Amino acid sequence: MKEQIRPALTMLVLLTVLTGLIYPLAVTGLAQVFFSDQANGNLIMREGKAVGSKLIGQYFDKPEYFWGRPSATAPFPYNAAASGGSNLGPTNPALIEAVKARVAALRAADPGNDLSVPVDLVTASGSGLDPHISPAAALYQAKRVARARGLDEAIVQTLIVTHTEERQFGLLGERKVNLLQLNLALDSLIR
Amino acid sequence: MTMNAVVQVLVFVGVLLALVKPLGWYMARVYEGKPVGLDCLLGPVERALYRLCGVRPDKEMNWKNYGAAMLLFNAVGFFFLYGLQRLQSLLPLNPANLGGVAPDLAFNTAASFVTNTNWQAYGGETTLISPTQMLGLTVQNFVSAATGMAVLVALIRGLSRNTSTTLGNFWSDLARSTLYILLPLSLLLSLLLVSQGVVQTFDSYQTATLLQPVMNEQGNSKIKPTEQVLAVGPAASQIAIKQLGTNGGGFFNANSAHPFENPTPCTNFLEVLAMVLIPASLCYTFGVMVDDTRQGWALLMAMMILLLPFVAIGLSAEQSGNSLLTAAGVDQLSQAGQAGGNTEGKETRFGITGSALWSVVTTAASNGAVNSMHDSYTPLGGLVPLFLMQFGEVVFGGVGSGLYGMIVFAIIAVFISGLMVGRTPEYLGKKIEPYEMKMAALLILIMPIIVLSFTALAISTETGRSSIFNPGSHGFSEILYAYTSQGNNNGSAFAGLNVNTPFYNLTGGIAMLISRFWLAISILALAGALARKKLVPAGPGTLPTHTPLFVVLLISVVVMVGALTFLPALALGPIVEELMIRGS
Numbered sequence: 127m128k129e130q131i132r133p134a135l136t137m138l139v140l141l142t143v144l145t146g147l148i149y150p151l152a153v154t155g156l157a158q159v160f161f162s163d164q165a166n167g168n169l170i171m172r173e174g175k176a177v178g179s180k181l182i183g184q185y186f187d188k189p190e191y192f193w194g195r196p197s198a199t200a201p202f203p204y205n206a207a208a209s210g211g212s213n214l215g216p217t218n219p220a221l222i223e224a225v226k227a228r229v230a231a232l233r234a235a236d237p238g239n240d241l242s243v244p245v246d247l248v249t250a251s252g253s254g255l256d257p258h259i260s261p262a263a264a265l266y267q268a269k270r271v272a273r274a275r276g277l278d279e280a281i282v283q284t285l286i287v288t289h290t291e292e293r294q295f296g297l298l299g300e301r302k303v304n305l306l307q308l309n310l311a312l313d314s315l316i317r
Numbered sequence: 318m319t320m321n322a323v324v325q326v327l328v329f330v331g332v333l334l335a336l337v338k339p340l341g342w343y344m345a346r347v348y349e350g351k352p353v354g355l356d357c358l359l360g361p362v363e364r365a366l367y368r369l370c371g372v373r374p375d376k377e378m379n380w381k382n383y384g385a386a387m388l389l390f391n392a393v394g395f396f397f398l399y400g401l402q403r404l405q406s407l408l409p410l411n412p413a414n415l416g417g418v419a420p421d422l423a424f425n426t427a428a429s430f431v432t433n434t435n436w437q438a439y440g441g442e443t444t445l446i447s448p449t450q451m452l453g454l455t456v457q458n459f460v461s462a463a464t465g466m467a468v469l470v471a472l473i474r475g476l477s478r479n480t481s482t483t484l485g486n487f488w489s490d491l492a493r494s495t496l497y498i499l500l501p502l503s504l505l506l507s508l509l510l511v512s513q514g515v516v517q518t519f520d521s522y523q524t525a526t527l528l529q530p531v532m533n534e535q536g537n538s539k540i541k542p543t544e545q546v547l548a549v550g551p552a553a554s555q556i557a558i559k560q561l562g563t564n565g566g567g568f569f570n571a572n573s574a575h576p577f578e579n580p581t582p583c584t585n586f587l588e589v590l591a592m593v594l595i596p597a598s599l600c601y602t603f604g605v606m607v608d609d610t611r612q613g614w615a616l617l618m619a620m621m622i623l624l625l626p627f628v629a630i631g632l633s634a635e636q637s638g639n640s641l642l643t644a645a646g647v648d649q650l651s652q653a654g655q656a657g658g659n660t661e662g663k664e665t666r667f668g669i670t671g672s673a674l675w676s677v678v679t680t681a682a683s684n685g686a687v688n689s690m691h692d693s694y695t696p697l698g699g700l701v702p703l704f705l706m707q708f709g710e711v712v713f714g715g716v717g718s719g720l721y722g723m724i725v726f727a728i729i730a731v732f733i734s735g736l737m738v739g740r741t742p743e744y745l746g747k748k749i750e751p752y753e754m755k756m757a758a759l760l761i762l763i764m765p766i767i768v769l770s771f772t773a774l775a776i777s778t779e780t781g782r783s784s785i786f787n788p789g790s791h792g793f794s795e796i797l798y799a800y801t802s803q804g805n806n807n808g809s810a811f812a813g814l815n816v817n818t819p820f821y822n823l824t825g826g827i828a829m830l831i832s833r834f835w836l837a838i839s840i841l842a843l844a845g846a847l848a849r850k851k852l853v854p855a856g857p858g859t860l861p862t863h864t865p866l867f868v869v870l871l872i873s874v875v876v877m878v879g880a881l882t883f884l885p886a887l888a889l890g891p892i893v894e895e896l897m898i899r900g901s
Contacts, residue, residue, distance in 0.1 A: 130382070133370040133488050134389040138397060138460070140366055141495060145558075146456040149500060153507045153554040157517040160508075165517040167549050167577065169525065176525040179547055181514055181576040185531045195665070202531050206547040207522070208443055209571035211662040211690035213813035215787035215794075216639045217894055221661065221693075226645045242648035245638065249661040252574030252672075252689045258665035262654030297325060299582025300656040300668030309528060 170306065178306050182206050183257040186309060189235055190274035192259070192267050194305045195246055196228060199254035212250040225249065236270040258302035261290045271312065285311055318632050319651055322670040326628055329674065330621070333590060333597055337617065340594065341601025347497045348470045348490065348606065359496050366492050374492075377483035380845025383471055384838050386487040387464060391431050391834070394457060399427040401453045402445070411446045412521045418444060425822035430454055432833035433461035433715050435559065435566030435685055435808040436825060438817040443570065447521065447550050454566060455555050459503075462562030462595075463494035465717030468837050469599065470606075472721050475844030476745050477607045479852040484844055498595070499562060506591055507557035514580035517553040522546050552578055560591035563715040565685030565808040573675075573688040574664055585671045585688060592684040596713040599720050607745050611863035616723050619871045620681075623712045627701050628677045634697035635659050635673045640898060659698065662690030673698065676809075680705040683715035685808025692787065692795065692811040696895035700887060702809065703798055707887075708879040709764050710805045718806065718833075721840050723875075725757050727862065730874045732757075734860055734867075743859050746852040756843040763835050765882040767828050768804035772797050772886065780820045786813030790897070794890035803828045 157165035168180040185204040197203035198212035214221035228248040247263040264286045272279040289308045402418035429436040467490035530543045552568040573579040604613025636658040638649035651657040656668030663672045672689035680702035711722040735742030742749040775781030785792035795814040803825045
């Protein structure tokens with residue numbers, strides 16, 4: 127037993143240097159050289175300023191923007207410094223009430239829209255930072271956005287179609303729309 | 318299940334099976350001390366390690382010395398990690414000025430990472446600074462995985478050696494697992510992940526100007542509602558090893574649901590694959606080392622057959638959605654424009670398939686990383702991960718620990734079938750006698766005892782119940798899940814339960830430590846006893862252990878032990894909840 131004490135201590139120190147220092151340093155070095163955009167958060171720049179990340183959602187509730195999925199982060203939605211989901215269980219009355227309230231809010235903001243409400247638009251994402259909504263969730267909002275901006279609904283729908291991403295390699299994941307990029311495209315449309 | 322879901326699952330299984338043989342063969346060479354192709358690069362590092370530690374790698378150890386070395390190394394790691402968390406406020410690279418971690422939380426987290434569990438009672442970006450994550454957590458991600466692999470290799474040597482008193486050298490097995498297997502694979506995977514958008518930087522935050530300002534409900538003056546503060550950090554390097562080493566501890570609080578941890582369906586596929594890659598390949602390594610690869614394939618097939626039905630159940634349950642929401646006027650059908658299903662707690666880019674497949678694989682393997690919130694799963698979708706852990710983490714399981722658990726079940730299966738047909742119980746030429754059976758019984762009994770006693774304690778005390786988040790039977794499931802996860806060194810959670818309390822931190826930490834080290838020590842004792850035995854050639858009375866018949870037998874033993882022990886508890890949790898949904 128006693129002769130094992132020295133290797134136990136030294137081995138931990140050396141493996142700490144190897145796996146806790148050299149390894150992350152090497153990965154960081156290689157990542158910053160070869161993939162510097164991705165390694166630093168895929169920022170979207172407008173006029174030299176970061177307006178967000180391609181990968182992180184933002185909160186929208188003005189009628190002229192597409193809205194994203196509900197976010198459960200604290201203390202405000204889409205807090206990218208404290209990710210997390212709602213953790214509400216499937217039978218929790220709080221979940222059912224929240225979903226009903228979201229459906230009602232969507233309906234109230236868009237009277238006359240008789241499309242059915244896509245589930246992802248009224249349920250919170252796992253990270254609270256989901257950058258995407260489903261194409262159905264975007265199309266559901268096309269009429270409202272078009273009205274609020276005084277645009278032809280067909281233009282807004284075309285914008286959704288051009289921003290719809292297919293499954294990766296035609297196989298993996300789901301079809302989706304990047305919300306921030308869609309809203310940025312809307313803003314540049316007006317200018 | 319949709320057609321696309323079936324294809325995604327089949328591609329996953331196909332790619333995994335294609336990688337098992339090359340990686341398994343490579344790992345066998347690593348443990349047999351043969352050249353592996355990386356020697357000119359890593360050989361000098363390995364020899365320097367031995368020299369500085371004063372270790373002679375060819376000096377064989379008996380099971381007691383092997384176990385002592387393993388325990389000492391883990392004890393040192395435990396105290397170092399505990400101290401690091403307590404004193405992190407003294408370290409540099411702390412822009413958010415985070416303080417030291419509370420004693421009970423530091424104990425739980427140290428136990429969690431040393432035991433390869435990676436249960437997280439803390440939030441990554443709000444509790445730990447980058448140096449703690451790198452020097453403490455990333456290191457334990459490597460060495461706890463390497464410890465599991467070392468113990469497995471010792472058991473395999475016990476089975477394959479003829480009348481030997483020794484099982485190899487722990488320091489050499491530990492160093493070679495880390496250097497030749499875990500480090501190269503992690504380097505490769507982390508770069509693949511970064512190329513897709515996983516962050517890897519020593520900055521802590523990026524800021525962006527919001528398109529539309531957010532109201533701050535709580536009036537926190539530190540947060541400017543016109544700016545978005547994006548937590549970043551050296552994530553990719555940690556995520557690669559947390560997936561490969563069946564650790565599961567995320568860099569961010571939302572774990573692999575966070576877009577910076579798992580940005581695309583491609584990274585999701587790679588991360589799911591990485592969770593089972595080493596546990597599956599070790600089956601082939603086992604086959605090579607006992608000189609009969611059919612034995613390894615048989616165990617792998619048993620694992621695969623146990624896995625796939627649960628994939629189907631989990632996927633269908635989540636895809637069919639939550640009927641209580643349909644009543645609220647929500648469209649959950651899968652169609653061209655949306656994935657549909659139960660999307661609460663799930664990310665759009667993964668949909669149901671990428672999320673449900675992950676939840677099954679992460680609990681079959683004792684990984685515990687999540688890419689969706691298990692607490693928000695449908696009752697049946699949540700039962701699947703819970704039940705898979707309760708098998709004792711032998712369906713792939715942890716790196717090393719999953720296969721040594723499965724070998725114990727194989728020994729029990731051999732013994733039971735021996736009793737049934739009056740044949741001598743033998744496994745791989747080793748007679749199974751009362752001592753081995755006692756060890757095997759100890760191994761499978763301790764886990765249910767820990768899980769069920771702590772669950773009973775928590776549910777019957779006010780302290781335990783006050784942490785429950787979701788009402789009704791789901792609250793019971795939260796507690797059962799917490800101890801099942803920690804008692805099996807998994808680390809995933811029904812995360813609504815508030816586990817950062819002294820009660821849960823202490824009981825959970827104890828569960829993790831007992832479950833890991835009680836098992837590892839008993840395995841080494843078993844390995845020592847097996848190594849001493851003579852290898853007897855197979856006779857007409859020997860039950861072959863590579864046949865489909867044996868695979869079926871093995872599966873039945875695993876299912877019966879798991880089902881019989883936990884069915885009553887499951888009936889009080891997810892099963893009641895499912896019946897309530899159907900009744901309403």
